[in-house]
Amino acid sequence: MNDKAVRRSPVLAGGLSLIPGLGQMYAGQRYRGGAILIATLLIAGVVVWYGRPGWSFAPIGIYLWNIWDAFSLARGRARSAFLPLLLGLVVAYGIGWQMIGIDLSAASGERAMAILRPMLRPDLFERRYELNRMWTPITVPCPTGDAPPAPPASRQDGEKRAFAMPDCAGVLETVIVSVSGMWPNAETEIWWETNIGDDKPLGGNENAPLIVETDETGSLTTTIRVPSTVLIAQPDPTLALTHRIYFDQRELTSGFQLSRNGRFVVQGMVESITMALMATFLSALLAIPISFLAARNLMSSSPITIVVYVIVRTILNITRSIEALIIAIVFVVITGLGPFAGLMALVVHSVAALAKLYSEVIEGIDPGPIEAIRATGARWTQIVRYGVIPQIVPPFTAFTIYRWDINVRMSTIVGFVGGGGIGFYLVQWIQINQMGAVGAAFLAIAVVVVTLDYFSAKLRERLV
Amino acid sequence: MLSVQNLTKVYPNGTQALKEVSFDVQDGEFLVVIGLSGSGKSTLLRCINRLIDPTSGKIFWDDLDITAASPSELRHIRRHIGMVFQQFNLVKRSSVMTNVLSGRLGYANPWLSLLGIWPAEEKQRAIHALERVGIADKAQSRADALSGGQQQRVGIARALMQEPKIILADEPVASLDPVLSHSILQYLEQLNKDGMTVICSLHFLDLVHRYATRVIALKDGIKVFEGLPKEIDRAKFKEIYGEDAQEVRATSLEAPA
The missing domain is CATH 1.10.3720.10 (MetI-like)
Structure with missing residues (x-):
């Protein structure tokens, strides 16, 4: 710094800095003056642009510092730029924090655990099992007008026999399903397969498997409701098409296999x-x-x-x-x-x-x-x-x-x-x-x- | 006999590397070219096997005009001119054996050589060339696994594969420890005694005195001296290398006999 040339009137320098940076320029430090001008405008601009008047203390603080700095500079002594830098960073981070909406309370540990716990039990392998399966066709919805009536919703496979009653049903209607000739006293999962091969669970609120136990003769009879979504991919929902109802029994055997x-x-x-x-x-x-x-x-x-x-x-x-x-x-x-x-x-x-x-x-x-x-x-x-x-x-x-x-x-x-x-x-x-x-x-x-x-x-x- | 007549080279950027250089090399000579860096030594050597095409001037090898040779004639001429380089110029990732065999490409069956297939006799020749420079045990090493002195010996073995009548050596020892210089130059001296003409550029005056049978000196592309090594005294030296030059010896140790 050339301190001989920069000796100027401190009062005038301070006064000139009512326009930020001008006093510094007057005192011979053009770049410092320019930087102060740009920084002050930028930070004031950010506060105004985002409409956060609460942060105005920062540009005002920088402005006051700028006058003091010009005054000191004219007396041959530069002030540390620590204070305006700090104020600038506080504004940038403060407004940025509010803009992003950082809300630590939103990060719920409970929800995190609800997601993480099942992830820690990767669904990759399952116990090997023997599958005993039976199914029956069913027509959804019922044919209308002069279309031929629905074919019987029943099927025989060796000892096993399954049927649904009535032979056809509309969405959300109740159907009686029955199967016999299965393993006795065994849990049986009943589920729906649409005409295009989508599986639909039948239990709970259409979101859980429906499991019913067979009696000692290997038969079961229960009611189901046709799931609301079975026609969702159907271009013409009045067209009668054949869906299937499955009855699956599983018996665990030794060893593991890839799960579905x-x-x-x-x-x-x-x-x-x-x-x-x-x-x-x-x-x-x-x-x-x-x-x-x-x-x-x-x-x-x-x-x-x-x-x-x-x-x-x-x-x-x-x-x-x-x-x-x-x-x-x-x-x-x-x-x-x-x-x-x-x-x-x-x-x-x-x-x-x-x-x-x-x-x-x-x-x-x-x-x-x-x-x-x-x-x-x-x-x-x-x-x-x-x-x-x-x-x-x-x-x-x-x-x-x-x-x-x-x-x-x-x-x-x-x-x-x-x-x-x-x-x-x-x-x-x-x-x-x-x-x-x-x-x-x-x-x-x-x-x-x-x-x-x-x-x-x-x-x-x-x-x- | 190799006869260089009024050789001139001007590079596209305007640099005049050689100006009207003329000299003769008799068969069996060990001709050393000296001069400062940038004086045109490398350009001169590369003009002889036309790695660089001269702007004007002629080079005759006996009755053969090298400067007028067609591409296929040129390949036949190059087969008989081995070259050794300051930076060795080995393919670093290839084995020593492959590097040496590549010296034989001018003779090899073009198709088999593209497949990397070499007759047993050529492999034998390569081993023999490596034996002559004392590193046959390194044949299967990668080239960049060798020390500088060993790499230069591979470079010589590669040149030997050409069964050359002339060996061009472009500052063959400038990248080596001074103590290795004599070892490399002695191989060249041995080849010279076996009947090959050697044209070699060198920096160190004591090496020139020790190995050259004749010397030419270049300064700014102009031949400023031609004569016997012993004729280069201090005054001549200053004339060639400039007033500020100080003579440096390659090694203070006496070369082994």
Whole structure:
């Protein structure tokens, strides 16, 4: 600081600072003055914009500090900027806190436990059991007009016989169901399967299994109510169609097996891993030619190639900046729900990422060995085979494995927007509060990701 | 005999690396090229096997005009000119064996060599070349697992695979510990005694005195001296390297006999 030149009238400096920063400028510190002006306006602006007059003390405090600072500065002594900085931060955090609505009381431990407890018992395996199953058809709703009457709602299967009465019913109507020839004195779950294969529980408020015990002859008779949702996917709810009522008895045997949700978890994980593998393979194939166009050392020879280089690089940078999840939303619209959309999203994102990594490998090629092999009288194909490929294949492979790793992780979430894989099941389980299945999915994702992480790291270590 | 006539090289950015350089190299000579960094030594050596195309001037090898050779003729010429580099220029990730075999590419069947298949006799030749430089036991190591001196010996073995009549050595010891310089240069000296012409650029004057049979000096792309090593006295040295230059010895130890 040049303190000889800045000796000015302190009173005038203080007075000038009624406009924030002007006094500091007068005292010879233009940048300090400018910074104070901008900061004061910014903080006052935030308070006014968000309509929080309670926070006005901060800009007022900074304003007063500014006058004092200008006054001191003119006497050759700068004031510490600690106070205005503190006030500015207090305002920023204070208003930010109110805007986000941080409400610690909303985070209920009880609700957290209600969700976490079932997650800690992942629904992946169940005790092995023997299934004794019987079903009967039933027509919903009853045929109208001159349509033929509903066929009989009864069925015989060896010793087992099941029937419903009447033969047809409308939504929410009561039906008598009966089964005989089952295991005696055994719990029997009764559930509904719609004409398109959706299962509906019949107990509680249509949300719990209906379980009835058979008598000593292996028969049971009870009443059910046709679930309210059996026609929900029906384009014409007056059309009479055949549904089924199932009677399941289970007897536990030794050992464990994948549960129903566990099978979905396995199927989802297989889908995710396959999706990631295919996406990586496809994108590697596409990224190799693109990477040559995006390598500066290959493309700097003529103005045309430089233009191509700049265009390719720009497209890659833009594509890479869009998250795969967002690309997946676009592809779900284009290709429909399912793993294909997720695959395409991963491919687009991976091509951009891999092409950049590959092009950096190409840019980093050591020209020395190429020159040396050229000097031996080799043809250009031989130069590529012995001088270029050994330099790029190991890092290309390493980057590709790394990408596969990332893609497996990404493939678990593209399902959240309908892109297939485990995420597709996961998001539905979260929505219908099946936390046991969610826990199983988390477990499967963790195991697969950690395992792949480990092996891909080992593999890459050996390559480079 | 190699005859360089009025060789001139101007790079696209305007740098004039060589100006009208002419000299002859007799078969069996150990010609050393000296000069400051940037004086044109590397450009001169690379013009001889046309890794760099000269702007003008001629290079004749006996009656063969190297500067006018077609691409396929050029490959045949390059087969007989081995080259050793300051930075060794090995493919670091490949094995020593592959690096040495790549010296034979000019002779090899183009298709088999692309598949990486080499006849047993070529592998035998590679082992023999490695034996000549004393590192046959390293054949299966990765090139970058070797020390600098060993890598340069692999570089020499690679050049030997060409069964060269001329060896171009571009500052072969500049990246090595001074104590290793003699070891590398003695291999080149041995090859020279076996009948190969060696053209080598060097920095250290004591190495020049020890190994050269003849010396040319470049300064800013112009040949400023041609003669016997013993003719370079302090005055000549200052003339070539400039007034500020101080002679540095590669090693204070006497080279082993």
